[in-house]
Amino acid sequence: MLKGSVMVTFPFDMKGSYMYFRILEKDQVSTFIEGLAHVYEVVAPVMRGGGYSFEQVRDGSEVELDYPLTIIPPKKYFVRPKECLFRYDSHSGALDETDHEVSPRVLFGVHACDINAILMTDKIFLGDYVDPYYKARRENTLIVGVSCMPIPTCMCNAWGTGEVSQGCDLFLTDLGDRYFVTCQSFEGAHILDTFAKTHEASAEDKQALEDHIREFSQAFREPVDTTQLQLLFDAKYNDPMWETIGDPCLSCGACSAVCPTCYCFDVVDELDADGVAGCRIRCWDSCLDSQFAEVAGGHDFRPTRASRVRYRFYHKFWAYPSRYGKMLCVGCGRCDVACKVDINPRRIVEALREGESK
Amino acid sequence: MRPTAVILSLASDYGCQVQISNFPEILEMLSTFDLGYWQFVSSGDMPDAYEVALIEGAVTTDEHVELLEKVRATASCVIALGACAATGGIPGLAIAGPVRGQLKEVYGSGEKKVGAGARKPAPISDYITVDFTIPGCPIDPAELSRVLQRAIRALVDTPQRQSMCGECKIAENMCFWLAGTPCLGMIARSGCNATCVSRGRPCTACRGIAQDANIESAYAFAAQNKCDADQFESLIKIYNAANEQATQKAVTSKKTAQEVVS
Amino acid sequence: MKKTHVAVDSSQAYRELKQNPYRPWPARITSITKLTDTETLFEFRLIDHRVRERFNFNAGQFMELSVFGVGEAPISISSAPSKKGFIELCVRNAGAVTGALHKMRCGDIVGLRGPFGRGFPFEEMKGHDILMVAGGLGIAPLKSLINHIHDERHEFGKVTILLGARNPDEILFRQQFDMWRHRDDFDLIMTVDQPDETWDGEVGLVTRLFDQITVDPLKTIGVICGPPVMYRYAIDEMRKKKLSVDRIYMSFERRMKCGIGMCNHCGIGHQYACIDGPVFNYWEAMNLQEAM
Numbered sequence: 001m002l003k004g005s006v007m008v009t010f011p012f013d014m015k016g017s018y019m020y021f022r023i024l025e026k027d028q029v030s031t032f033i034e035g036l037a038h039v040y041e042v043v044a045p046v047m048r049g050g051g052y053s054f055e056q057v058r059d060g061s062e063v064e065l066d067y068p069l070t071i072i073p074p075k076k077y078f079v080r081p082k083e084c085l086f087r088y089d090s091h092s093g094a095l096d097e098t099d100h101e102v103s104p105r106v107l108f109g110v111h112a113c114d115i116n117a118i119l120m121t122d123k124i125f126l127g128d129y130v131d132p133y134y135k136a137r138r139e140n141t142l143i144v145g146v147s148c149m150p151i152p153t154c155m156c157n158a159w160g161t162g163e164v165s166q167g168c169d170l171f172l173t174d175l176g177d178r179y180f181v182t183c184q185s186f187e188g189a190h191i192l193d194t195f196a197k198t199h200e201a202s203a204e205d206k207q208a209l210e211d212h213i214r215e216f217s218q219a220f221r222e223p224v225d226t227t228q229l230q231l232l233f234d235a236k237y238n239d240p241m242w243e244t245i246g247d248p249c250l251s252c253g254a255c256s257a258v259c260p261t262c263y264c265f266d267v268v269d270e271l272d273a274d275g276v277a278g279c280r281i282r283c284w285d286s287c288l289d290s291q292f293a294e295v296a297g298g299h300d301f302r303p304t305r306a307s308r309v310r311y312r313f314y315h316k317f318w319a320y321p322s323r324y325g326k327m328l329c330v331g332c333g334r335c336d337v338a339c340k341v342d343i344n345p346r347r348i349v350e351a352l353r354e355g356e357s358k
Numbered sequence: 359m360r361p362t363a364v365i366l367s368l369a370s371d372y373g374c375q376v377q378i379s380n381f382p383e384i385l386e387m388l389s390t391f392d393l394g395y396w397q398f399v400s401s402g403d404m405p406d407a408y409e410v411a412l413i414e415g416a417v418t419t420d421e422h423v424e425l426l427e428k429v430r431a432t433a434s435c436v437i438a439l440g441a442c443a444a445t446g447g448i449p450g451l452a453i454a455g456p457v458r459g460q461l462k463e464v465y466g467s468g469e470k471k472v473g474a475g476a477r478k479p480a481p482i483s484d485y486i487t488v489d490f491t492i493p494g495c496p497i498d499p500a501e502l503s504r505v506l507q508r509a510i511r512a513l514v515d516t517p518q519r520q521s522m523c524g525e526c527k528i529a530e531n532m533c534f535w536l537a538g539t540p541c542l543g544m545i546a547r548s549g550c551n552a553t554c555v556s557r558g559r560p561c562t563a564c565r566g567i568a569q570d571a572n573i574e575s576a577y578a579f580a581a582q583n584k585c586d587a588d589q590f591e592s593l594i595k596i597y598n599a600a601n602e603q604a605t606q607k608a609v610t611s612k613k614t615a616q617e618v619v620s
Numbered sequence: 621m622k623k624t625h626v627a628v629d630s631s632q633a634y635r636e637l638k639q640n641p642y643r644p645w646p647a648r649i650t651s652i653t654k655l656t657d658t659e660t661l662f663e664f665r666l667i668d669h670r671v672r673e674r675f676n677f678n679a680g681q682f683m684e685l686s687v688f689g690v691g692e693a694p695i696s697i698s699s700a701p702s703k704k705g706f707i708e709l710c711v712r713n714a715g716a717v718t719g720a721l722h723k724m725r726c727g728d729i730v731g732l733r734g735p736f737g738r739g740f741p742f743e744e745m746k747g748h749d750i751l752m753v754a755g756g757l758g759i760a761p762l763k764s765l766i767n768h769i770h771d772e773r774h775e776f777g778k779v780t781i782l783l784g785a786r787n788p789d790e791i792l793f794r795q796q797f798d799m800w801r802h803r804d805d806f807d808l809i810m811t812v813d814q815p816d817e818t819w820d821g822e823v824g825l826v827t828r829l830f831d832q833i834t835v836d837p838l839k840t841i842g843v844i845c846g847p848p849v850m851y852r853y854a855i856d857e858m859r860k861k862k863l864s865v866d867r868i869y870m871s872f873e874r875r876m877k878c879g880i881g882m883c884n885h886c887g888i889g890h891q892y893a894c895i896d897g898p899v900f901n902y903w904e905a906m907n908l909q910e911a912m
């Protein structure tokens with residue numbers, strides 16, 4: 001992932017036959033993080049005001065790798081909640097896009113669902129058109145994943161997003177007093193060898209890994225049946241379920257804000273006090289806002305709350321998969337926590353299926 | 359030639375004007391105008407002609423109404439400044455009963471000497487057309503700056519329609535309701551980045567009720583979370599008692615919420 | 621129909637666009653023609669000559685117009701692709717950006733990004749009869765197509781244009797079309813809902829004009845653009861004339877904010893007006909939730 005960054009400045013020598021699997025003792029994690037922090041901006045989950053959030057850390061002891069869920073997913077490090085795309089001079093039209101923040105960064109301790117979500121937004125921002133801001137940050141970010149145990153709102157088992165087959169540089173699986181580390185990239189192996197004290201995985205460690213995997217898959221509340229979801233969606237597109245579920249929507253946009261796969265944004269202009277220079281600002285947006293699909297002149301293509309809620313899930317369960325073959329949901333359960341009126345993918349899936357399984 | 363601006367007060371505590379004076383960048387911004395009158399600092403009279411009028415405070419007397427009508431006839435752009443002007447704000451609480459009765463309660467036998475021409479408190483938009491609204495108690499200086507920029511360019515107001523929770527999540531706050539504390543974020547007009555919640559206090563909807571707000575649904579949610587309709591309504595009324603639409607809606611939604619509970 | 625996302629151009633300017641698709645090119649307003657009370661035709665010239673020389677597009681594509689300090693709005697291109705060096709946009713004064721544009725003067729600077737979207741399949745339309753139905757502002761993107769067809773008139777069969785507006789004052793480009801009524805290479809019929817004393821054309825909805833025309837369904841391609849309510853009726857009439865569903869093209873208005881399929885504001889069902897449209901054929905539209 002990392003191209004032309006500052007980090008590959010010293011020769012990297014694989015020690016003999018390099019083992020793909022390594023063991024990192026938990027008491028070594030702080031040293032690892034602090035070592036990384038000398039070269040990178042390290043972003044890791046920390047406890048803030050009763051919740052967890054990804055923040056820049058320097059002190060390894062602050063980091064809470066055994067966290068249930070952060071309030072906001074790591075998407076904030078690729079598309080900022082509010083960012084200036086470029087500055088302009090409104091009289092001459094001259095643009096300036098020089099002051100872009102792109103620092104080599106390590107996202108440390110990202111759950112599998114969030115890593116999969118980043119891969120999904122990659123498809124959008126690095127597709128036919130490339131978003132240069134996203135690309136720059138993405139290429140300068142290393143991702144260290146960490147294993148987790150499902151909490152009641154989790155449903156990654158429905159989408160197969162509880163595991164990572166690509167998209168991170170290192171992945172740490174919690175084996176109690178130590179982490180089982182898998183290296184997925186050259187850069188991942190490099191930072192591990194440079195900044196962490198590790199040793200080879202023994203047969204016992206591999207057994208413990210297998211136990212963990214079994215334990216993880218058995219820890220889910222219940223399986224979620226997602227068979228033929230698109231077809232069911234078509235069949236129930238005009239079903240009263242959308243009114244029942246969607247009408248109580250508070251139109252607050254909390255679900256979109258916390259969703260790791262929601263990437264909608266709005267672009268607005270702001271002017272400096274002098275009234276000449278200004279900046280074009282991109283900010284996160286939500287399709288549940290009544291302005292979202294309104295065109296100049298006032299015609300609104302989604303005038304009701306129910307229609308907006310339906311569009312949100314239509315995009316996740318129909319539109320995105322029709323293009324990229326995957327559902328645009330990783331089952332992290334953040335919206336389940338954030339929504340006050342119980343609008344969440346699990347309920348939608350169940351409502352779409354109701355009458356079929358019973 | 360610079361356009362002339364005036365800053366006026368109706369029923370308010372001048373807090374938003376203090377807020378203006380607190381921020382050098384706002385004062386700089388205001389220097390784009392010829393500041394013809396600023397009630398907070400001027401001792402002179404209002405000029406006869408001006409383009410922009412910033413009005414702080416709620417309408418509570420006949421005199422206020424006369425002033426407003428005069429301002430509207432003069433200014434090409436009227437800006438409501440702060441919660442009192444935008445929603446009736448704290449003065450709006452006096453809408454609860456007959457004005458005279460309340461004056462009597464406060465001033466006892468002296469009641470007749472005060473409150474000449476008193477009216478039910480109201481936001482200024484109840485009496486005149488308002489071009490821009492800068493809500494909040496107190497106002498956010500950055501928002502004032504943005505609005506003034508739009509006013510200079512004769513653009514239209516683009517009020518935030520969404521309620522606060524989305525912004526509050528972006529600020530990575532834990533929800534007050536999870537800890538059992540009522541908070542009005544779910545119906546409050548967004549735009550302040552959930553500043554109170556970020557500082558550890560629940561939202562009081564000082565920015566008014568969001569256009570997209572689903573008040574019925576909010577009452578139902580509150581009721582399910584041990585905040586009955588009366589309690590929830592009293593919270594809304596702190597800043598939005600005079601907002602007839604919001605309270606009217608509240609009355610009907612209170613009924614629905616009670617149905618939900620029963 | 622093949623998806624032509626942007627006009628194909630391997631030039632440096634195009635690569636620059638690809639590098640930062642959010643970056644508008646400065647452009648100067650070179651001419652302003654008031655068409656009606658609310659619509660104005662603006663002509664722009666891109667300031668950077670490298671960009672200007674290589675700029676090309678298909679009829680039906682749109683530009684993102686920036687008024688710096690106010691914002692951006694998607695506007696379909698009205699000039700023909702063959703008109704080099706200038707870009708014409710027919711703009712209705714309806715929102716913040718278009719309102720600000722209407723206050724600008726010749727020589728003022730705006731920003732332009734584009735062209736974006738899939739336009740009309742011009743090459744595939746060649747050799748066919750063309751039947752166009754336009755209502756109100758819907759003529760703006762069709763003007764580009766009409767002028768393009770005009771430039772290569774010999775490539776097309778019969779060209780029929782049915783043009784509707786609320787009243788004679790609201791007919792865009794009326795002068796040009798008044799003259800065209802007397803041409804024999806275009807069959808142009810205009811109608812208004814509310815005629816005035818000067819009006820000598822038809823009266824009534826644009827769909828009533830179908831009684832007056834003959835259509836060879838095997839040879840004809842239909843094109844529709846107008847206010848949201850018009851589509852359903854115009855399609856019904858074209859279907860009555862036995863046009864195949866995949867030979868009826870229409871352009872949709874949505875809130876294209878980024879123009880590049882990212883921001884999601886212009887979603888129509890599972891597609892985006894900005895990269896999959898704004899031109900869809902009826903078969904595609906039939907399979908789009910919330911299209912009509």
